[in-house]
Amino acid sequence: MRQVLARAISGVAMIGLLAGAAACASDDGDGGGGTGTASDCGYKIAFFGALTGGNAQLGINIRDGAKLAVDQYNKANANCTVELVEKDSAGDPAQASGLATAVVQDAKILGTVGPAFSGESKVANPILSKEGVVIITPSATNPALATQGDKTFHRGLGNDASQGPGAANYMKSVMKVQKVFVIDDASEYGKGLADQVKQTLGSAVVKSAVVKEQQTDFGALVTEVNASGADSIFWGGYLREAAPFIKQFRDAGGKAKFIAGDGVKDQAFVDGAGAASAEGAILTCPCVPPEKAGGTFAADYKTATGRDASTYSAEAFDAANILLAGIKAGNTTREKLETFVDGYTGQGVTTTFKFQENGEIAPESVAVWAYTVKGGQIVAVEETPKS
8 A cells, every 4th residue: 555645846846956955865874886976875766778679769768868857966966966777678578577686686776767668667566666666667658557566656657548549539530540450569568559549449440460579571461451451550569660560561552551659759760660651650659749848858958968858758857856856855765765756746847746546647647649750750749639
């Protein structure tokens, strides 16, 4: 059972925590494991997600958002800094157990931004939660993650029970699709999202198929889609497979509209498929367009990284800032930080945060956006309809 602490922190206070220079309150000594400088209090948070592999760019977006938050915090709190530890999962659930074990064994890691993907989250979350590590994922969207019984789990955005119907409703009411071929990659994320879409579309789904992770030859599937008479394709999976598929489909003369979820929403998809093949693709995401994020986030991110913020950069920035706010307020044990996050209320750059008993944010804080590929770039279109 989660402990709920009535703790109201305004949005100004959350973002404004970066402006203060007060020392971190501590109740368990300086500890070790940091950089070894006099200003290092020894507290850590971790990024957990892919930094290598075919879907690495999605993880890099998240890592860089979290890093921006930590860097800004440390600049404002130089007398008691927090270290960001990076755990590269390569997006592989098989690596998640070992990485989660390494996290829990470092007593100074109080919380994680991530795990980033749903498959690795399913494996890692029970290990992290058992040892009290506070989890705030800015990107893992499988609804089942909130029902595993992991008491320290929090999700800083809507799940696929909102994204799937949002995508399907957009396809029906805005795109006016009639016959949909649904494809998934059998991953926790991809299958879960595809199932939500199929449930909402109902009889509009004319056929479905499953691809393998790391598959590169889609010739047979291209033939099957074209033979089905589908006017649109929904892709439940990641960009690693989506890019070669849509290129091969377009090269074979395929005309069906292409729609995919947040696992494909990155410039790496466009670059991998080629701008011509990706043109017109619709990509949905329960994430705020970075340019619409509050405060100076977009400008700060570009200054720090040399790149525009992308999928889940802003959500990761918010997740890290919630953990940092708790540490700054003196919640420097895992148990105390968990209580703080459970009771947290505040405005981030993406949405208003207040976690429910199961770790999900309140429904009124959830928005699903449709994006499109136009001229080789992914641009925001509009929020998807609720029904």
